[in-house]
Amino acid sequence: MSNPTTEALKGVAPSQVTAKPIASNHTTRKKGDFKGRKFLLGSLLPLIILGSWQYVSGTGIVDPMLFPAPSSIIKEFYEMVVSGELFRHLEISVLRALLGFLLGGSLGLLFGLAVGMFSKFEELVDPTVQMIRTVPLLAITPLFILWFGFGETSKILLIALGSFFPLYVNTFLGVRNVDSKLFDVARVLEFKRVNQMLRLVLPAAMPNVLLGLRLSISIAWLVLVVAELMGADRGIGYLIQDARSFMRTEVVFIGIILFAAVGKLTDSLVRVLERRLLKWRDSYRG
Amino acid sequence: MSTALLEIVDVSKTFRSAGDAVPVLDRLKLTVNQGEIVSIIGPSGCGKSTLLKIVAGLDIDIEGRVLLEGEPVKKPSQEKGFIFQEHRLFPWLTVERNIAADLSLRKPDVRRKVDELIKLVKLQGFEKAYPKQLSGGMSQRVAIARALLRNPKVLLLDEPFGALDAFTRSHMQEALLDIWRENRTTMLFVTHDIDEAVFLSHRVIVLDARPGRIKTIVPIDLPFPRKRTGAAFQELRTLILRALEHEEPENGSVSYTI
C-alpha cells in the first residue's frame, strides 16, 4: 500500500502539493561563511559513513562481493569513465528521460492550462485523466511492452505518461488559484486573449507549474529505471541489471550513485529557475 | 466647461439570487461633465460599487442606459479607468511593468509615457521594485498610473484610499488633485469619507440605501487648494453629514469619518 515507488508513479495528489511548499527551498542570501559552514555540516554525515565503510571493508567482517569498499568503487568508476562505457549508458538514459519528459510534460502543461481555463474542457477531459492517474504505472508497463515492444517507443511513452500527471495536476490547480480579481483588471485593461494567458494566468500559476515541473522530472527518472530494468541493451538501468547478474556490485553502486547525481542536478536546475521566476513572491522563506 | 461626458440614465439594478430579488439601484440619474470630479457617498451596501461597476461596463445586466460621450457602454475598456479599493497590481511585475501591463516597454512611446507617469505619481527610484516592496499608498499610486497610461476618458475610483492611514490618505488626495490639475481627468469617486469628498470634488452625490437613489447633490464651489479648516469647508461637511444621517433608523451603526 505504502510502497513509495507506486505512490510516486501515480503522480501527485493536490493535497500533497500544499503539504510541501516550494518556498521552503529558497535560501535567503546570507553571509558566505555561513553557506560554507552549512555545506560542511551537510557533508559531515556522508563522510563519516564513507570513512567507517572503508574501514569495515578492510577488516574482512563483511563480504566484499556484497559491500565493496568505496575505494574499489571509485577505481571501477574511473575505469568506466576512461573506457567511455559509462558515458555511453548515461547518454541514452538521459536522452530517453528527456524525450519522454518533454513529450509528457508539455502535454501536461497544455492540458492543465486548457482544463483550468475552460470548464467545458474540464468536464470533457478531467474525469478520464483522473481515472488513468489512479492506475499504477507499473501495471500498465506490460501492456506498453506488448503494444510497442522492448524498443525506445515503449520506454519514451511510458516516461511521457508518468511525467504528464504532476504537471497536469499542478498546472490545473495553479490556474484555478489565480485571483479572480485580477481577471477584472485584465478586462478593464482590455488584455487580448493570448495576453490573458501569457501575462496573467501563466505567471500567476507559475509557482504551481514549477512544482509540477520538479515532480515530473523526478517521475521521469523513476519510470526510466523501471523501463530500463524491464528490458534494454543500453542505459544506466541496464547497467545495473547487467552488473547484478555478474555480481559486479561496484557497478551496481555506480549506477545508483549516477541516478542520484543526475536527479540532484536537474532538481537544482529547477530550483535556480524557481529563484529567478518567483523572486516576486512575498512568502516565508524558511 | 460643462459638456456632458458621462450620462447615467434611469439605471436600475436588481440582484436575483435563489428566487428573491434585491433591488440595489433604483432609476438613478446622473450626468458628469467633462473634467469634473464627482464624489459618491452613502451608507455601506447602498450600491456605490455596483454603480461604478455598471459605469465601467463590468456589469451590463441592468435596466437603463449608461452613455460615455453619447455612446452606450457595453463592455469594460481602457476609456474607463478603474481604481479598485485594493491596488490589484500584478505581483510578478515590477512597478514600471505593472504600469505598462500588456504594453511593451521596448516601444519608445510607451517607455516615455511610463517614465512621465512615474514622475507624476512620484515613484522615481522604485521603477524596478515589486509590489511586495511597496507600501499601500505607493501601490495605489502605481494603480493610478496604470490607469492613466491608457488615457481614460473617465477615471472610476472605488474607495481607493479607504485602506490607507489618515496621513497617507491626505497625501494621496493631494496627489490626485495634482493629477487632475495636470490632465483634467474626469473622475467618479466613491468614498466613505466626507472630508475627502469635500476636499476633492466639484459635486458630492449623497446616495440613499435600499434601493439606492440620489438623496441630494451638494455642489462644492470652493477654489482649489481647499483648506480643511476653513469655515465654508466645515459648513459643507456638516451639510453632507446631515443629509447622510437624516433618516437612517435601520442601521445607525454606519459611521462617517469627519
Ligand SMILES: Nc1ncnc2c1ncn2[C@@H]1O[C@H](COP(=O)(O)OP(=O)(O)OP(=O)(O)O)[C@@H](O)[C@H]1O
Ligand atoms: N454579486 C452580488 N449578488 C447579490 N447581491 C449583491 C452582489 N453584489 C452586491 N450585492 C448587494 O448589493 C448591495 C450593494 O452592494 P455594493 O457593493 O454596491 O455596496 P457599496 O455601496 O459599495 O457598499 P460599501 O460601501 O460597503 O462598499 C449590497 O446589499 C449587496 O449585498
Ligand SMILES: [Mg+2]
Ligand atoms: Mg463598495
